[in-house]
C-alpha cells in the first residue's frame with residue numbers, strides 16, 4: 001500500500017459517550033488510521049472523564065480548538081438527574097456543546113447528507129439546505145411576568161448616566177402577560193460574520209430573514225447589522241465567489257424555502273432556527289444523516305453529528321447484541337474536519353481522501369447497503385440492512401477502489 005497521508009497540524013479530537021464512542025473508535029480503526037498518519041490532540045469528553053476533571057477537559061478542548069482552528073467532536077451526554085445517578089457524578093455538569101459554543105462564540109450550521117433512495121418530504125428539494133441558528137438571546141433569555149387587571153406595563157431603560165427612557169407597553173384592563181427580550185450588537189455581529197464566512201466556505205448563497213416590518217427597532221437592528229457588515233467586509237468577496245446575500249421577511253423566506261431546490265444557507269434568528277431546523281431535518285428524512293459544524297467569527301471550526309449518543313443502541317451493545325447504528329453523521333464530522341485541516345495546511349491528499357471517503361459512504365447507501373434507520377426509509381428496491389460494523393467495512397470496500 002502507498003504511504004500513509006501525513007498531517008502537519010493536529011486535529012483537536014473530542015471523544016464522547018455511549019454508542020457514538022463505540023462508532024468513533026470503529027471509524028478510526030476501519031476507515032482512517034489505515035490511510036492517514038492521524039495527528040490529533042486527544043481530549044476525552046466522555047462523562048466519566050469530565051467528572052474526574054471537574055469538566056476542565058471540556059474547557060481545555062475548546063481552548064485547543066481556538067489554538068489549532070479545527071476540532072472533531074463525538075456526541076456527549078448532557079447530564080440530567082438520571083445521569084447523575086447512573087455515573088455517580090459530583091455535579092450535574094453543563095452541556096459540553098454549550099460550554100464550547102460560549103468559548104468559541106460560534107454559530108452552529110446543520111446540513112443533511114442527501115442520498116438517492118432517501119427522498120425529502122418536499123419533492124422540490126434536490127440539494128441540502130443548511131440552517132444557521134443564532135444561539136444567543138431573544139426569547140431564550142427573556143424576562144416575563146403575569147400581569148393582573150389594572151396594571152400598567154412599561155419598558156424602562158436606565159443608561160450609564162442614570163437617565164431613564166420609558167415606553168408604554170400596555171395598560172391592562174384585564175389580566176394578561178408581558179415579556180422582555182434583548183440581544184446585543186456584538187452577538188448579532190458575530191453571528192453575521194460566521195454566516196458570511198461559512199457561505200464563502202461552501203460557495204453557497206446566504207439567506208437571512210426577520211420580521212422587520214413589524215419589529216421596526218429590534219428585528220430591524222438584525223437586518224441593519226447584517227447589511228452593514230456585508231457591505232463593509234463581504235460584498236466584494238461574495239461577488240468574486242459568484243454567490244449572493246439575500247434578505248427577506250421570515251414568512252416570505254419560509255414560502256421560498258419550500259418552493260426552492262435547496263443548495264443555500266438559511267440564517268435564522270434564535271427562535272426561527274429552533275423551529276425551522278427541526279422542520280428541515282425531519283423533511284430531509286433522518287436525524288442520523290444530519291451533520292453539524294460550529295463556526296466562530298474568527299474562523300475556527302468544530303465538526304460533529306447533530307444526533308446524540310444513541311443511548312438505546314448502546315444498552316443493546318452492552319448486552320452483546322449487534323446494533324445497526326448509522327455512522328454517517330459522525331463519519332462526516334471526521335471528513336469535514338480532515339478536509340478543513342487539509343485546506344488550511346495545504347495538504348491536497350488529505351482533502352482528496354476526505355472527499356473520496358464521503359463519496360464511498362454515499363455510494364454504499366445508494367448501492368442498497370444501509371443501517372436499520374435508513375432501511376425503513378429507503379425507496380430503493382434492492383436493499384440490505386447491515387450492522388454498525390459491517391456498514392463501515394462496506395464503505396471501506398468502496399473506498400479502496402476509489403483511492
Ligand code: NAP
Pocket residue numbers: 074075076077078079097287288304305306307308309310311312313324325326327373
Ligand atoms: P439520540 O442519541 O439522538 O437518539 C434518539 C433516537 O434517534 C435513537 O434512540 C434512535 O432511534 C435514533 N437515532 C439517533 N441517532 C441515530 C443513529 N446514528 N443511528 C440510528 N438511529 C439513531 O437522542 P437521545 O436518545 O435523546 O439522547 C441520548 C443522549 O445524547 C443524551 O444523554 C443527550 O444528552 C445526548 N445528546 C448529545 C448531543 C450532542 O452531543 N451533540 C445531542 C443530542 C443529545 P431508535 O432508538 O428508535 O433506533
Ligand code: MG
Pocket residue numbers: 274275278
Ligand atoms: Mg428544538
